Amino acid sequence: MAIREIIEVPDPRLKVVSDPVTLFDDDLKTLVADMFETMYDAPGIGLAAIQVGVPLRVLVIDLQPDDEDAEPVACNHDGHHHHHQPTKKEPRVFVNPVLSEPSDEHAIYNEGCLSVPEIYAEVERPARIRAQWQDLDGKHYDEVIDGMLATCLQHEMDHLEGILFIDHLSRLKRQMALKKLQKIRQAA
Template sequence: MTIRPIIRYPDRRLAIPARPVTAFDDALRDLAADLLETMRDAPGIGITAPHIGIPLRVVVLELDAKDGPRTYVNPVLEWASPEMLMHREGSVSMPGLNDEVQRHARVRISYQDVDGNMQTEESEALRAVCHQHEIDQLDGMFWIQRLSRLKRERLVKKFEKMTRPPLALPDER
């Protein structure tokens, strides 16, 4: 398991839709393990392969220690409830910033496990939010695109300010 570098917003690779996984092999299992270690190190509760520059439809979530980590390969949103909720979201690619995003309160997804077996999962609350957030990322939609233009512009300016290198002070002699 290796901690991989996380690409940062506004890297263009975050806007590219990820390709479906077709090979369910040791390389995929290694990628899932690396994603888990990278996410824990970030720290975060969800990560996609595109976050580390790999354009494949792989998601790892770890919402609590009791439930443990879960890997979702080629996830697809099958159904979403009409009920909505607001939830504070952020990204490992834009650390230190978050905002309220409106999402469906419950969803059903289909996906494959790392061995290629088809699965279905229904979720609500935080897990439902995470599924929607990470599937958006796999589709090339960074979470701030769900915000109003004004909120998005404010967050981007704040992130630029946070990540700007400090000004060098002239030598005092």
């Protein structure tokens, strides 16, 4: 496993439409393992293969839900404090995802993207969608998905079509976001 470089705007590869996966082989498994490692390292909750420069229809998502009841700091019997793992991992892989039947009801989330670092903006998307996809072995799934996962899946799905979340914003808001990103980069 390896951490791969995440490409960032304005890299032209982010505008590429990704190709379907036809080979469910060890290369695919390696790609997905690397994508998870890269995503957790970033850290992020979703990543499309194109974001590591591979134009394949592969998404990894882990919303890493917080454990509501966990105490922020646990105390060992020896008196040393150690931090609990704040999140439990729930890795999900979507190969060749197809989304359909968007709900009339919409949800608005403040979205961000590892390829558009440090920029957040509210995006409105269908609150519920039907998703069909395959896993690493090529097995087919068909599910109706809502909540945060629906938003995240639609955001990552956009990457496969060469669309970034800022493309959903008005032209003015998009320009402001990119200007802000430029300033952040210059300051770094």
